[in-house]
Amino acid sequence: MQTAGTLKRFDPDALRDILYIRRNSFPSEWTYDDAEAYYRAMLMSEANIHIFLRDDGNRIGYLLAIPHNDAVAELKRDDPGMEEDSKRYYIETVAILPEFRGQGGFSKMLRKLTGELGPKAGKISLHARITNGFSKIMQQKGSVTKIRRIEQWKYYRYEEPADYLEVEF
Numbered sequence: 001m002q003t004a005g006t007l008k009r010f011d012p013d014a015l016r017d018i019l020y021i022r023r024n025s026f027p028s029e030w031t032y033d034d035a036e037a038y039y040r041a042m043l044m045s046e047a048n049i050h051i052f053l054r055d056d057g058n059r060i061g062y063l064l065a066i067p068h069n070d071a072v073a074e075l076k077r078d079d080p081g082m083e084e085d086s087k088r089y090y091i092e093t094v095a096i097l098p099e100f101r102g103q104g105g106f107s108k109m110l111r112k113l114t115g116e117l118g119p120k121a122g123k124i125s126l127h128a129r130i131t132n133g134f135s136k137i138m139q140q141k142g143s144v145t146k147i148r149r150i151e152q153w154k155y156y157r158y159e160e161p162a163d164y165l166e167v168e169f
Helices: 012-025 035-044 068-075 105-120 134-141
Strands: 002-007 049-055 058-067 088-096 123-129 143-153 160-168
Touching: 002 105, 012 035, 012 049, 012 058, 012 088, 035 058, 049 105, 058 068, 058 105, 068 088, 068 123, 088 105, 105 123, 105 134, 123 134, 123 143, 134 143, 134 160
Parallel strands: 088 123
Antiparallel strands: 002 049, 049 058, 058 088, 123 160, 143 160
C-alpha cells in the first residue's frame, strides 16, 4: 500500500533516494551535474516542503514544493509571465518511479501537500508537462485560476510544451 509522508529535517538517505527517483523518472536529457548539491540545498531549507511516496517502506516518489516567490526568482528569465505571490507554493519537482505510476500515488502526495499548506497557502503553481498528460491531470485535481501555455519550455535543458498553472484547493 502506498503512503505519503513529509520529511521534516535533512536526511542523507532521503537525498540518495531523491537522486535515484529523479534519475529513473525523468528523460535522460534532464540530468544535470549539480543535482546532488541542488537537492541538498533544497532539503536544508526550512521553507521547502518535501513529500515522499512509500511502498512497503521504500521511497518510490518525491514531491518538492518551494515558496512561489523563490520559484519566480529562479525562473523569471525562462518564464517572464510569472508574478510574485507570497501565499502560493510552487511544485518544483514531482516524480514517481515508472513501475509505481497509475496507482493513486500522486493524489496521495498532493493531499499531503495541501494538508501541510493548510490555511497559510492553499494555492499552488507549477509548470506541467503536456506530452505526458500531467497538465490535464493537474487541471482535474483542483480549481485552476490561471493557465498559460509555453510552447517550448526550456527548463531542464529539454524543450517541450508546458502549461504554467495556478491551482487552488
